[in-house]
Amino acid sequence: AQKVTQAQTEISVVEKEDVTLDCVYETRDTTYYLFWYKQPPSGELVFLIRRNSFDEQNEISGRYSWNFQKSTSSFNFTITASQVVDSAVYFCALSDNRGNKLTFGTGTQLKVEL
Amino acid sequence: GAGVSQSPSNKVTEKGKDVELRCDPISGHTALYWYRQSLGQGLEFLIYFQGNSAPDKSGLPSDRFSAERTGGSVSTLTIQRTQQEDSAVYLCASSLSPSGYNEQFFGPGTRLTVL
Numbered sequence: 540a541q542k543v544t545q546a547q548t549e550i551s552v553v554e555k556e557d558v559t560l561d562c563v564y565e566t567r568d569t570t571y572y573l574f575w576y577k578q579p580p581s582g583e584l585v586f587l588i589r590r591n592s593f594d595e596q597n598e599i600s601g602r603y604s605w606n607f608q609k610s611t612s613s614f615n616f617t618i619t620a621s622q623v624v625d626s627a628v629y630f631c632a633l634s635d636n637r638g639n640k641l642t643f644g645t646g647t648q649l650k651v652e653l
Numbered sequence: 654g655a656g657v658s659q660s661p662s663n664k665v666t667e668k669g670k671d672v673e674l675r676c677d678p679i680s681g682h683t684a685l686y687w688y689r690q691s692l693g694q695g696l697e698f699l700i701y702f703q704g705n706s707a708p709d710k711s712g713l714p715s716d717r718f719s720a721e722r723t724g725g726s727v728s729t730l731t732i733q734r735t736q737q738e739d740s741a742v743y744l745c746a747s748s749l750s751p752s753g754y755n756e757q758f759f760g761p762g763t764r765l766t767v768l
Contacts, residue, residue: 572753584759634753643696
């Protein structure tokens with residue numbers, strides 16, 4: 540069975556601080572995909588990034604960066620110089636190769652204050 | 654282009670009534686998913702449709718829940734004899750094809766309140 544754990548329930552930071560959201564996953568599959576989604580107060584889940592199990596290259600996109608480490612089954616997400624608009628719930632999710640469903644973590648509520 | 658749409662956006666019903674929730678996926682997307690988001694359970698998978706294949710119903714919590722997808726496009730999730738524990742936001746998502754690689758695009762959800 541697949542499992543995603545987001546141990547951080549809520550994080551509060553002051554604007555311009557860097558913040559890292561943790562995600563740990565469990566799967567027996569050798570091919571799988573990891574995702575981060577953002578759910579702003581409006582409620583709609585927005586796709587941020589995907590990584591496949593064979594691609595451990597970390598990536599930076601603007602203020603966002605991701606750190607995927609198979610050795611520790613972690614897929615962490617960092618926001619640099621956080622802004623108030625980053626306030627949202629962030630979900631880490633896992634899919635197998637068949638794509639029949641996403642298994643979500645419980646989400647991390649990020650609050651960025653002035 | 655148009656995203657995933659869901660209707661109604663809010664639904665309030667009395668315990669024991671049946672409800673129908675509708676989802677319009679992105680045009681051309683062959684895979685369609687229903688999830689439920691509630692305070693106690695987080696985001697849970699309910700059911701998955703792919704083309705004309707038999708749906709994966711493994712996430713449906715009881716036989717009061719059913720769903721269909723007509724013509725490979727619009728889907729309806731039906732909850733019969735609603736209970737208070739059915740109160741949640743029901744999210745629909747679609748993806749280009751049923752590969753784990755493809756991201757799922759989510760609709761705005763239907764907030765169901767059972768009184």
